[in-house]
Amino acid sequence: MPRRTPIAAPPTDPVRGRLRRGVALLTAAAMLTACVSTREARIGGDDGDACRPQLVALDSTGNFFAEDILRGAAVGAVSGALIGGLLAAATGQRGSGIAAGAAIGAVGGGVVGGTAGYLSARQQQATDQASLNLAVAGDLAAENAQLDRTQFAFDQLMDCRFRSAEQIRADLRSGRLARPQAAAAMDNIRARTQRDIQLAQTINGQIASRGAQFDTAIDSIAPDVKQAAAQPTRAVPAQPRDAVKLYLRPDAASPEVAQLPARERVTLRPARNGFAQVETSSGVRGYAAAQSFPEARRLEARPAVAEGGDVRSLAASNIARRDNFAESVGTAERLTAQGQGFELAS
Incomplete structure (x- = not known):
């Protein structure tokens, strides 16, 4: 029985091999970046904080935004690195030149994946x-x-x-x-x-x-x-007739953060719910009922949404x-x- 001659493996291109390994590392790094952040790393463990439930609630809502952003950035960066590296190799560059091309491509890819990528994907899926x-x-x-x-x-x-x-x-x-x-x-x-x-x-x-x-x-x-x-909204100089409470947000049920004395010079900007955003000369900022300031009638109302x-x-x-x-x-x-x-x- 004749002996079979082993089929020789095709010669490998060391440049492309290094490029593939680099892209694989970029992919792994992107995946790890998406996975290493834990709740304990972000906000620490439960140490008796009286506001812990509210803190956990805020942290949990952030997961929605982080997951999708990281997924889009990872895809854009890896594809950009591949294109950048291949272009560098095609022009005869070696070693650090290819690495630089991949890095530049990764940056560019991340930007494209993060902005135009969404619209492009939706346009491809849409029929009209x-x-x-x-x-x-x-x-x-x-x-x-x-x-x-x-x-x-x-x-x-x-x-x-x-x-x-x-x-x-x-x-x-x-x-x-x-x-x-x-x-x-x-x-x-x-x-x-x-x-x-x-x-x-x-x-x-x-x-x-x-x-x-x-x-x-x-x-x-x-x-x-x-x-x-x-x-842009125009700031209006103002002075309250009487002492005015400043609130954390445009809501009288929110915590009071300061109190303006009568006649203190401030600037106003339009806010919501019948409130104005108030800023003092020292930089303190909060919200007060717009009716507390005669000048508030000169504010340009925010466009109704x-x-x-x-x-x-x-x-x-x-x-x-x-x-x-x-x-x-x-x-x-x-x-x-x-x-x-x-x-x-x-």
Whole structure:
């Protein structure tokens, strides 16, 4: 019986082999990036924090935004690295040149995957403009519902923190806490609030990344919606007739963070629910009833957002929700950095 001659393996291309290994490493790194973040890593374990349920609720809402963003960024970065590396190899580059090409491609791919990728995928799936609009409207409706949950969770967490600070002041006034213990407790609350805001900033960044994907689609489907939302609001100088309470958000049920004396010079910007955003000369920012300021009638009202189910209404309300959450986080960040609402004396 004749002996079979073993079939020789085809010669390997060392350049392509290194490129394949590099792409595999990029893929693995992207997958690991999506998996290493745990709740304990983000917010720590349960250490008796009185606001732990609200903190867990906020962290949980962020999962929605993080998962989809990471998936899109991983696909875009890996495909970009492959294209960049192949282009470098095709032009005769070796070693570090291919690595550089892959890195540049990964950066570019991440950007494309994160912005144009969503619209492109929806366009490929759609049979006509009506089906594209319907698909984007469904995605926007789901996004808006999640934004509402995230806004509510953040509001509840900040309410808990600022009301905890008020309780410490009340305990100090009543003698239930000595001043050193009250000061330590207040420092602890403020530090926790700063960590909460860091978490909210991370979620806000993820929301903004997803928002960039939607903005690309909105620009294609209804560009005038985004143009209208981008109109700047004019600040109006004002002075209250009487002392005015400043609230954490445009809601009289939210915690009070400061009190303006009568005739203090401030600037106003339009807010929601009959409130104005108030900023003092020292940079303190909060919300007060617009009727407390005679000058508020000169404010340009924010455009009304129709909460309809069509793609244009959903797009406008999505932009408004994103802006409102970013504004909420920014206000809380500024107040906490200044120590406003965390003073021992009220």
